[in-house]
Structures are given as C-alpha cells and as structure tokens.
Amino acid sequence: MQHCRLISQASAQRRRLRVIPRTQITAGISMPVLRTLSKVARQALLSTPGCGCQPLTVAVRNISFSPRQVTSDASFHSVSFSETDHPKVLITGGLGQLGVGLAKLLRKRYGKNNVILSDIRKPPSNVFHSGPFIYSDILDYKNLREIVVNNRITWLVHYSALLSAVGEANVSLARSVNITGLHNILDIAAEHGLRLFVPSTIGAFGPTSPRNPTPDLCVQRPRTIYGVSKVHAELMGEYYHHRYGLDFRCLRYPGIISADSMPGGGTTDYAVQIFHDAIKTGKFECNLKPDTRLPMMYIDDCLRATLEVMEAPADSLSMRTYNINAMSFTPDELAQELRKQMPELQVTYDVDPVRQTIADSWPMNFDDSNARRDWGWKHDYDLPELVQTMLNYFGAETRMAHIN
Numbered sequence: 001m002q003h004c005r006l007i008s009q010a011s012a013q014r015r016r017l018r019v020i021p022r023t024q025i026t027a028g029i030s031m032p033v034l035r036t037l038s039k040v041a042r043q044a045l046l047s048t049p050g051c052g053c054q055p056l057t058v059a060v061r062n063i064s065f066s067p068r069q070v071t072s073d074a075s076f077h078s079v080s081f082s083e084t085d086h087p088k089v090l091i092t093g094g095l096g097q098l099g100v101g102l103a104k105l106l107r108k109r110y111g112k113n114n115v116i117l118s119d120i121r122k123p124p125s126n127v128f129h130s131g132p133f134i135y136s137d138i139l140d141y142k143n144l145r146e147i148v149v150n151n152r153i154t155w156l157v158h159y160s161a162l163l164s165a166v167g168e169a170n171v172s173l174a175r176s177v178n179i180t181g182l183h184n185i186l187d188i189a190a191e192h193g194l195r196l197f198v199p200s201t202i203g204a205f206g207p208t209s210p211r212n213p214t215p216d217l218c219v220q221r222p223r224t225i226y227g228v229s230k231v232h233a234e235l236m237g238e239y240y241h242h243r244y245g246l247d248f249r250c251l252r253y254p255g256i257i258s259a260d261s262m263p264g265g266g267t268t269d270y271a272v273q274i275f276h277d278a279i280k281t282g283k284f285e286c287n288l289k290p291d292t293r294l295p296m297m298y299i300d301d302c303l304r305a306t307l308e309v310m311e312a313p314a315d316s317l318s319m320r321t322y323n324i325n326a327m328s329f330t331p332d333e334l335a336q337e338l339r340k341q342m343p344e345l346q347v348t349y350d351v352d353p354v355r356q357t358i359a360d361s362w363p364m365n366f367d368d369s370n371a372r373r374d375w376g377w378k379h380d381y382d383l384p385e386l387v388q389t390m391l392n393y394f395g396a397e398t399r400m401a402h403i404n
C-alpha cells in the first residue's frame with residue numbers, strides 16, 4: 001500500500017511538472033531544472049523495488065542545486081562561444097599588476113570593445129581611455145550579474161584578490177574578497193555558461209609540500225589566508241567543473257615581474273622593486289634573505305600562458321589547474337645578474353620575518369610538465385633575458401624623460 005501511495009505521489013509530481021506553462025519558467029526554475037526533476041521522478045518510479053518503499057518525494061525534494069539554482073545536468077562548456085566569434089571578456093580586479101597588460105593583449109587579439117576591464121578603484125586616465133572600463137565590486141553579486149548580462153560576457157578572467165603579504169595584514173578582508181568573492185564569480189560563471197579563468201599561485205603550497213620541484217598534485221597545506229583561499233578556489237573551480245560542467249581553467253602563476261605595473265603586496269615583490277631602486281638610486285634593500293629561492297616569470301610569459309590556456313581546446317586539458325614555470329632564482333642571483341650591467345649596484349638585506357616565513361614555505365621550483373605536454377606551454381624568458389628586458393624598458397623610459 002505504502003509503495004503504491006509513493007508511486008502515485010511521484011506520478012502526480014511528474015504530472016505537475018509537465019503542466020507548468022513555459023511562461024512560468026523563470027531564472028529561478030529553468031527548463032533544465034524541470035528536466036532534472038522529471039528525470040529523477042521517472043528514475044525513481046522505474047527503480048522502486050516491489051516493497052522496498054523508497055521515500056520518493058523526499059528524494060525529489062533533496063535534489064541538490066548550487067545556492068543559485070545551477071542544474072546538475074546543465075552543460076556549460078562555453079555554449080555561447082562559437083569558434084568563429086570573438087569572446088566577450090570581463091576582467092575583474094583589472095587595475096592591479098596584471099590586468100591592464102592582459103587587457104592589452106586580449107584587445108589586440110579580440111578587438112578593443114570585446115574586453116572590459118573592471119575594478120573598485122578609479123582607473124588612471126591612460127587606462128580609462130584605452131578601452132571599456134566598468135566599476136565592479138566582486139562582493140556585489142547582483143551588479144556582477146548585471147554586467148555579465150548587459151555586456152553578453154562569455155569569458156571571465158577573475159583577477160581580484162588580496163595577495164599574500166596584504167592578506168596576512170587583513171585576514172578578514174582577504175577572506176571575504178578571496179573566498180566570498182570567488183563564490184559569486186563561480187555562480188555567475190556557471191549560471192551564464194562562461195569560460196572562467198582564476199589564477200592560483202605558488203602560495204597554494206605550504207611547508208609540507210615537496211618544494212624542489214613542486215608537482216601539480218601533492219600535499220597542499222598553505223599557512224597564509226592567501227594560500228588557503230587559492231586552494232579553495234582551485235578545488236571549488238574543479239568541483240563546479242565536475243558537478244556542473246563549468247569550463248573552469250586555472251594556472252598557478254609564479255612570482256610575476258613587470259616593468260610598467262607595480263606589484264600588489266606579494267612576497268615576491270622584491271624582484272620588481274630591485275629594478276626600480278637600482279635605476280633610481282643604485283641601491284636596494286631586500287626584505288628576503290639572499291638565498292631565498294622562488295619560482296619567477298616575466299609578465300609577457302604569464303599573460304601569454306593565460307591566453308593560451310583559455311584558447312586551448314577543452315579536450316586537450318587533462319586537468320583544470322596547472323603549474324606554469326619559467327625560472328627560479330634567489331635575491332643574490334638576481335643581484336649578480338643585474339651587476340653584469342650595473343657593477344656599482346649595492347644590495348643590503350633587512351629581512352621581513354612575515355615575508356620570509358611565507359617564502360620559506362613556498363616552492364623553490366615548479367614542475368610544469370603537464371602544461372607543457374597538454375597545451376604546449378613554453379616560456380620565452382630566462383633570468384638573463386628578463387634582466388635585459390627590464391633594463392631596456394627603464395633605459396628607454398629614462399631617455400624619454402630626458403627628451404621631454
């Protein structure tokens with residue numbers, strides 16, 4: 001009897017689902033949701049054993065969705081992006097060290113108006129006039145959704161974050177921007193079928209990870225809020241990929257060295273600052289010990305890797321989070337390379353214990369063989385080319401300043 005009652009409840013449920021008119025299908029309950037409900041009801045009916053009396057109604061109600069109604073059978077493999085169209089890209093946190101350079105690269109490839117930079121800060125006028133810019137706080141879910149919908153965004157590059165040293169100085173803000181903000185991004189991306197790029201970092205590893213080299217898959221027990229939030233981002237992105245088909249792509253960047261943009265408060269910042277100080281004063285005071293070895297990369301390699309992994313065919317990606325590597329050096333080795341061109345450079349050391357503890361827990365070198373094998377990653381810049389390129393940039397800048 002109980003069995004029959006449950007079957008008739010499920011049948012009624014199925015009938016109710018079938019008669020919902022199309023006009024009632026809103027953002028809250030979409031066609032795939034209904035299909036899932038019908039499918040579960042049907043499967044439950046078919047699989048109910050003679051007198052096993054499974055609680056069918058409970059099973060239907062318990063279908064789990066993400067908090068924002070992403071369906072379990074939805075396929076989000078960039079459905080809205082056809083290979084002949086250019087993607088429409090939104091970059092969050094775009095006014096930091098990396099965003100402006102990435103926008104420049106992507107605009108060259110996809111057209112100026114197809115790449116929108118966003119941030120919570122006011123853009124300098126050269127950035128504001130170089131292409132579309134929009135205010136976006138990643139903690140404001142409705143505003144993010146509006147931007148994605150109104151601009152028909154198909155790719156999202158999520159750069160907003162508080163970096164390692166800044167994060168340790170403000171744990172609660174880092175937790176909110178790096179974790180709550182990421183949740184908003186994941187839900188928006190899944191809901192709108194976006195291809196999503198989220199960078200991770202060498203900081204996603206910790207003192208118990210193998211450090212030289214660090215492979216893609218190993219123990220990850222970081223001890224900074226930055227690292228913890230990035231492991232969370234890797235795992236949540238991969239979970240959304242497996243659970244909802246989200247086209248999530250993630251690279252673990254080494255410390256990034258750039259000439260025309262300043263770093264945002266990370267542990268590898270010294271490797272940028274040394275060039276500025278060497279050119280200006282001929283002196284540099286380093287906040288890490290001379291033998292602290294960390295993986296580093298020139299910004300052009302980092303941005304090209306990002307573009308390449310975003311363009312890689314989905315079936316070439318055997319994983320969704322990859323290490324990428326270029327070079328690995330210590331402050332002393334960097335200073336020696338600089339001295340080949342600036343023999344008078346003086347480097348002293350005043351170690352910052354917070355940064356040193358962080359650096360001592362991070363990889364010394366990355367194993368990026370999976371990225372090289374799967375989508376052909378190859379870096380262009382080693383230490384000598386990096387130093388030469390940085391000095392050329394500052395040399396040209398100084399010459400320009402003299403002319404003006």
Ligand SMILES: NC(=O)c1ccc[n+]([C@@H]2O[C@H](COP(=O)([O-])OP(=O)(O)OC[C@H]3O[C@@H](n4cnc5c(N)ncnc54)[C@H](O)[C@@H]3O)[C@@H](O)[C@H]2O)c1
Nearest residue numbers: 093095096097098137138159160161199201253255256264
């Ligand atoms: N630069 C590196 O060496 C490096 C290395 C590894 C990984 N990464 C990752 O790459 C990404 C970009 O790095 P970056 O160096 O450009 O960072 P950055 O600190 O220079 O810039 C981050 C940007 O995020 C913005 N932001 C902060 N709170 C925000 C909010 N609530 N809403 C929207 N924007 C907000 C900031 O205004 C800032 O412009 C980050 O996710 C970082 O973790 C960077």
